[in-house]
Amino acid sequence: MPELPEVETTRRGLERHLQDRRIEDVTVRIPSLRWPFPPQLKAILPGQRIARIRRRGKYLVLDCSRGQVILHLGMSGSLRILSAGTPPGPHDHFDLLLDNDTLLRLRDPRRFGAVLWTETDAERHPLLSALGPEPLEPGFDGKLFHAVTRGRRAPIKQVLMDAHTVAGVGNIYANEALFRARINPRTPANRIGLSRYERLAAAVRETLLDAIQAGGSTLRDFVGAEGNPGYFQQQYFVYGRIGQPCRHCGNPIREVRQGQRATFYCPRCQK
């Protein structure tokens, strides 16, 4: 389930394999993922060079000679570099054949991902332009977070997961960041003051950076590996730990539902 750290780990793993490669061919095996594959891709991409791969929230962007491929991994997507000619599995929907006998392959069993094409700046694409600030960049801090939540009465957990508030924070890391900040996930966003938002912004950053670091240690196995970039050594404080002792105070972790999503928290540590 790729959230920002998984997407960033993917980006880092792919970077050196894609940089300055020329696209030779495009293979599309199903008509659409979340949206139809752009019909012009097969005609337009071959011959273009990939200048770099960047990330915005959970989106990846391939900067090509004459436009940008926007990729989203949805809930089950993964990207991999393989040898040209590697037979596709049942959920391998999309390949870019590169000029060094490798291919970039998108696998996505649940098909919530996306492949899009834009010839204007990808930042101006409707999906990316509405995104909130990047949590790992200087533009995101407690002050900003506090300012944009003044009119929001929804619980902080749901506001934190809203990509239009902050980009890239999904369910797992929203739970984890709120634990680290000692904030109860059900607190209305507009009832949290500046100093707690400073804490939360820092907690979001630390949570994401720790997860990227955990993923980074598996990067060397990225190419041709069997599984997804792994997060096996990642230890969660609260996520999925219902009934288990809080790592801070020992009280059992509680689970509630917020907006149809599972929330885990320590009722004693998080006020």
Added chain:
DNA sequence: CGCCAGGCCTGCACGC
């Protein structure tokens, strides 16, 4: 066998 996880868009209902 049925349910649920996950991300995030769309459409709708609501209140100021």
Added chain:
DNA sequence: TGCGTGCAGGCCTGGC
């Protein structure tokens, strides 16, 4: 009335 906000539904499959 209009707009921001918040909710629920939908997409899909593997794994329990």
